Amino acid sequence: MTATPFPVSEIVASRRPHRKDAARNYDALLTAAREAFAEHGAEASLEDIARRAGVGIGTLYRNFPTRRDLFETVYADEVNALCRAAVEVADREPWQALTSWLNRFTGYMVTKRAVREALDDESDIFMACRESMYAAGGPLLERAQKAGVARADMDFGDLLRMVAGITATAFEDDAQRDRVLAIALDGVRTGR
Amino acid sequence: MTATPFPVSEIVASRRPHRKDAARNYDALLTAAREAFAEHGAEASLEDIARRAGVGIGTLYRNFPTRRDLFETVYADEVNALCRAAVEVADREPWQALTSWLNRFTGYMVTKRAVREALDDESDIFMACRESMYAAGGPLLERAQKAGVARADMDFGDLLRMVAGITATAFEDDAQRDRVLAIALDGVRTGR
DNA sequence: ACTCTAACGGAGGCACCCCTCCGGTTCAAC
DNA sequence: GTTGAACCGGAGGGGTGCCTCCGTTAGAGT
Numbered sequence: 001m002t003a004t005p006f007p008v009s010e011i012v013a014s015r016r017p018h019r020k021d022a023a024r025n026y027d028a029l030l031t032a033a034r035e036a037f038a039e040h041g042a043e044a045s046l047e048d049i050a051r052r053a054g055v056g057i058g059t060l061y062r063n064f065p066t067r068r069d070l071f072e073t074v075y076a077d078e079v080n081a082l083c084r085a086a087v088e089v090a091d092r093e094p095w096q097a098l099t100s101w102l103n104r105f106t107g108y109m110v111t112k113r114a115v116r117e118a119l120d121d122e123s124d125i126f127m128a129c130r131e132s133m134y135a136a137g138g139p140l141l142e143r144a145q146k147a148g149v150a151r152a153d154m155d156f157g158d159l160l161r162m163v164a165g166i167t168a169t170a171f172e173d174d175a176q177r178d179r180v181l182a183i184a185l186d187g188v189r190t191g192r
Numbered sequence: 193m194t195a196t197p198f199p200v201s202e203i204v205a206s207r208r209p210h211r212k213d214a215a216r217n218y219d220a221l222l223t224a225a226r227e228a229f230a231e232h233g234a235e236a237s238l239e240d241i242a243r244r245a246g247v248g249i250g251t252l253y254r255n256f257p258t259r260r261d262l263f264e265t266v267y268a269d270e271v272n273a274l275c276r277a278a279v280e281v282a283d284r285e286p287w288q289a290l291t292s293w294l295n296r297f298t299g300y301m302v303t304k305r306a307v308r309e310a311l312d313d314e315s316d317i318f319m320a321c322r323e324s325m326y327a328a329g330g331p332l333l334e335r336a337q338k339a340g341v342a343r344a345d346m347d348f349g350d351l352l353r354m355v356a357g358i359t360a361t362a363f364e365d366d367a368q369r370d371r372v373l374a375i376a377l378d379g380v381r382t383g384r
Numbered sequence: 385a386c387t388c389t390a391a392c393g394g395a396g397g398c399a400c401c402c403c404t405c406c407g408g409t410t411c412a413a414c
Numbered sequence: 415g416t417t418g419a420a421c422c423g424g425a426g427g428g429g430t431g432c433c434t435c436c437g438t439t440a441g442a443g444t
Binding site: 211247 | 391392393394
Binding site for chain 1: 233235308313343346349350353354356357358359360361362363364368371372375376377378379380
């Protein structure tokens with residue numbers, strides 16, 4: 001994958017330092033931050049993130065001068081992966097392509113929820129990510145609608161928020177989550 | 193309402209002190225806590241709650257020795273109101289009764305989400321509240337199922353979590369939230 | 385009115401977090 | 415190898431929150 005079809009993918013790459021040790025630390029910080037945000041939400045301690053990454057707090061601040069910078073980068077990274085996933089499912093049946101992408105979307109929501117708390121919805125990066133994501137996933141819904149397997153009176157934003165909400169909730173087990181999600185998607189599906 | 197059909201309702205009353213000033217402070221603390229939890233989630237500062245209530249931090253700790261005590265009381269209070277709401281809608285059409293109760297449930301979710309973060313799911317109070325709530329709302333779903341207007345292959349827990357998830361999410365506006373919730377409930381409804 | 389006990393509020397000790405600054409270290413280019 | 419620029423880690427100052435403790439206040443019963 002040499003081309004980058006979505007502008008967001010540039011964000012992570014552009015920040016990444018060139019020196020070997022610096023790049024390693026940068027990656028470790030991103031991984032640690034993703035974990036910490038998933039675990040503690042937006043309130044995650046930056047010092048804890050640095051500790052997890054096995055790096056001094058100074059190194060964290062050099063790479064990400066503000067808490068916001070760290071958020072944005074983690075978020076963009078995640079969106080990027082999601083966009084790539086949309087390409088991968090494109091060859092399946094319309095309904096199946098849509099639902100399996102939504103499944104991948106579930107994982108991304110963990111990070112998303114933390115970012116929602118911290119990032120302004122009007123933030124440039126947030127809007128760029130949104131755009132990328134709609135460009136990647138939107139066609140999947142449109143295809144299903146044209147094939148007559150998804151109701152026409154809703155848009156991609158409605159669908160995303162529905163799935164987002166459901167997957168962000170705590171369930172007794174994965175089976176229950178899948179069951180509930182399936183019921184909700186039954187409301188989206190047409191022709192049985 | 194002299195009788196208390198749900199055990200949870202005892203919790204708040206039993207803690208409330210008898211002296212006039214003490215009772216006033218207790219109420220102020222509960223109100224302030226409810227606001228703070230809705231605003232900041234489980235991480236809300238106890239000192240801030242005391243400040244909002246116009247009360248010293250010592251008073252907060254005397255009434256609620258641990259953060260958990262405060263959570264439990266606020267939560268039980270909310271559940272209690274929800275149980276009473278179930279009685280109020282009982283005389284409507286099955287589907288209408290169910291959906292209007294779910295609407296009331298939406299408001300309660302704001303507190304609930306904060307409590308989820310802080311309280312162990314296995315906590316005694318948490319389980320008692322759960323039981324009270326199921327006892328209050330469960331029959332509404334059962335009635336709809338018996339009337340043939342709700343699908344039979346789901347239980348009350350599934351429904352609650354679905355609604356909980358959707359209403360906890362941020363939407364562009366209330367119209368969108370209602371639209372999405374309606375679509376999801378279409379997956380629940382049967383016979384059109 | 386008087387008493388005495390329950391309740392009050394906030395000072396203070398401890399812990400944690402944020403962020404800056406700088407002496408020491410390591411990479412990479414020559 | 416040498417060198418210097420880039421990078422490293424963490425000490426430290428300022429801020430906030432948690433919780434305890436205790437001198438002061440005010441309600442309730444007589």
